[in-house]
Amino acid sequence: MRGIVVFGAGGRAGRAVTREARRRGFEVTAVVRDPARYPELGADGVSVVRGDVTDPGSVGSVAGGHLAAVHAVSPFSGPEQGFDALDPDFFVKAADALLGGLTAAGVQRLVAVGLFADLLGADGRPVMDDPAVFPPEIRPFALAHTAGLNRLRAQGDGALVDWVMLTPGGGLEESAPRTGRYVLGGEQAPVGTRVLSYADLAVAVVDEIERPTAHRTRVSVVAAEQDGA
Numbered sequence: 001m002r003g004i005v006v007f008g009a010g011g012r013a014g015r016a017v018t019r020e021a022r023r024r025g026f027e028v029t030a031v032v033r034d035p036a037r038y039p040e041l042g043a044d045g046v047s048v049v050r051g052d053v054t055d056p057g058s059v060g061s062v063a064g065g066h067l068a069a070v071h072a073v074s075p076f077s078g079p080e081q082g083f084d085a086l087d088p089d090f091f092v093k094a095a096d097a098l099l100g101g102l103t104a105a106g107v108q109r110l111v112a113v114g115l116f117a118d119l120l121g122a123d124g125r126p127v128m129d130d131p132a133v134f135p136p137e138i139r140p141f142a143l144a145h146t147a148g149l150n151r152l153r154a155q156g157d158g159a160l161v162d163w164v165m166l167t168p169g170g171g172l173e174e175s176a177p178r179t180g181r182y183v184l185g186g187e188q189a190p191v192g193t194r195v196l197s198y199a200d201l202a203v204a205v206v207d208e209i210e211r212p213t214a215h216r217t218r219v220s221v222v223a224a225e226q227d228g229a
């Protein structure tokens with residue numbers, strides 16, 4: 001089995017992961033809610049299918065036969081969208097559907113993309129609690145994301161699905177180049193601001209599928225220093 005199923009494949013992280021996975025020779029199934037909106041995704045041998053990450057039946061039916069799954073879904077693409085339509089349970093529903101659907105389909109590895117808001121600042125509190133660092137108006141989204149992480153953590157060690165959440169330690173930039181390098185950390189937010197490219201986030205995601213290093217936990221991922229550190 002060489003296939004990776006990517007939920008949110010039409011989004012910024014999902015496209016980058018799809019590109020990185022194809023570059024390494026993985027087969028990719030790109031899951032989007034409406035394939036007609038993404039005609040270009042099917043290039044380069046990518047199989048584009050309809051699916052909903054909050055529906056365990058949908059997850060199970062598209063995930064069968066794959067080596068691993070990637071959760072790069074977001075119900076919120078930017079502050080301009082507002083929060084009127086945000087379901088505070090979105091990421092909990094996604095976690096439940098992924099764990100249930102992947103278990104039913106026999107897919108053991110799940111790599112999810114997190115949000116830096118729930119990394120811990122120097123005072124030991126989540127970044128989202130500091131309005132100087134994290135915009136308070138985005139807090140509902142951060143809380144929803146954190147609830148999803150906690151749902152994954154609640155699985156314990158006995159569950160079939162070996163998940164990892166890779167949380168960017170700062171901003172993500174779509175136009176920044178792929179360097180092929182990054183640094184994994186723990187629960188702490190890194191000091192200073194280093195912007196990670198979506199392309200390097202994708203390198204980390206696919207590395208955690210090819211050569212897993214973190215299991216049933218969340219780790220931060222930050223850009224490597226220019227000098228290689």
Ligand SMILES: NC(=O)c1ccc[n+]([C@@H]2O[C@H](COP(=O)([O-])OP(=O)(O)OC[C@H]3O[C@@H](n4cnc5c(N)ncnc54)[C@H](OP(=O)(O)O)[C@@H]3O)[C@@H](O)[C@H]2O)c1
Nearest residue numbers: 008010011012013033052053073074077113115116168170
């Ligand atoms: N600095 C940071 O920590 C940081 C920065 C940016 C993003 N992130 C995180 O990275 C992840 C990916 O973000 P992104 O920037 O790639 O988001 P994005 O560009 O907005 O893409 C998200 C995708 O999710 C899909 N989606 C929404 N609801 C879905 C559902 N129910 N089932 C399946 N797909 C669904 C959407 O596709 P359709 O509408 O076509 O279905 C969309 O293409 C998110 O968890 C986000 O919070 C973290």
